[in-house]
Amino acid sequence: MDKNNLYGLEKEYKDIQIPSELNHVVQTGIERGRTKMNKRSSNKFLNICASLILGLTLLTASVNISPTFGHSLENIPYMGKLVKVLQFNNGTSEGGTVTDGTDISGIDSFEKEGYENIVINFSQYDMLQNDVGAFKVKYDENPYTMTFEINGARYISAEKDFNKILENKYVKDIYTIVTADDSAIRFVIEFDRPVKYKIEERKDPASLVISLKEDEKYEEKKIYSLRTESYVYGIFLTHFEEKLAAFNIETRQLKDEDGLLFLEIQSFETLEEAEEKLEELSKSTDIEMLIEERMGIKEPQSYPSGYPSE
């Protein structure tokens, strides 16, 4: 046997397919650990319980009797109990439970301990919701975006507060994108640099907390983006999304330099790969596609489709 054959196995090993359940399995392991740790510390907890109750009684009393202290609590973002810290696999994660009629009702930004944070709240019938609706989130590069899909959401009254998010140190833009069947609401947060991110799902009340820090070590890479032309109305892009869903391609909607919308079908490290995909898809769809070279935060160029005509 030639020992070099063993080195050839490394590439094959790296190609072992990562199952989509991995995130969930890891999260379950962490939750089991948390539960066990909580049990271990429950005895200690009982010992100090009495003093805590006393403290809580005093706190309640002070809130009730002090208008100033009571008012100061209104400034605290609604951040419920931690359900989980999302685990990302290839930039993608998900969470939440099935809900309907949700309003993405609040969005706020604040800095804490070196992290820039964004907190998102959810309501139903003007009451804060207990659980976050089933959601998906995806982080992409070139440009750096985080796309949220909140299933069961029907309204996004938080859109009026999008300006607050633009004050966040790392946020360049935030905008909603159209979903074809109204079963979900989607929005994109675009960053002005590569970021390290952590997202917490919280309940009672439902909230998502995104913590951001600059990823200083990140080395920007040039990519070749296979994309559509630009459109004024996002609804055209949803037709393309539906067509491309048949090819199992995860697309993303983006804004170009002129604020028009386009669909990035896929991005590649080499021009050859992008051209190959373009040729493959051209045979099976009638979507007008082009390849654009981009890097980092460079704004995607505008290639107006001219449709609808004036």
Added chain:
Amino acid sequence: MAIGFSKNKLLRERENSFLSLINENQEKLYRIAYSYVKNKDDALDIVQETVYKAYLSYHKVKKIQYENTWLTKILINTSIDFIKKNKKVVTTDIKLIENTSHFNNDNLQQKVEIKEAIDKLNEKQKTVIILRFYEDMKLEEIAKILESPVSTIKSILYRALNEMNINLKE
């Protein structure tokens, strides 16, 4: 502005650093586990058990530069325990090789033979082969994970390669 984090700063920092460690390593953990058991469900079980054990003992890691080594060690021990407990005969999945192959078909038979030879090794030899040739680790790193001198790892590796040669000749 006050923020409703419930844990104190130290605990929260530890939790965050643990989550980052797992985030960065979860795919590696899965691949190593898969290399031992050769099936998705068992590999996922091993990863979950590893994360659980690691969560409980993370506070014992004193130096952050060793946490990757520490986590890999837990995974390997969990994988070996799993195989022993379940007494599974793990065989190479030919379909997987065909699907993930980067070589032409002429090499397929040779690759199957290599993988079968790896399957026949004892757990320690298999571990050294996986870490050395799949994870591309240096012998010094493997020595730290297996808590053995580098010279011992070298002799395990050469014995393993030797046995694989014998097996292949059969």
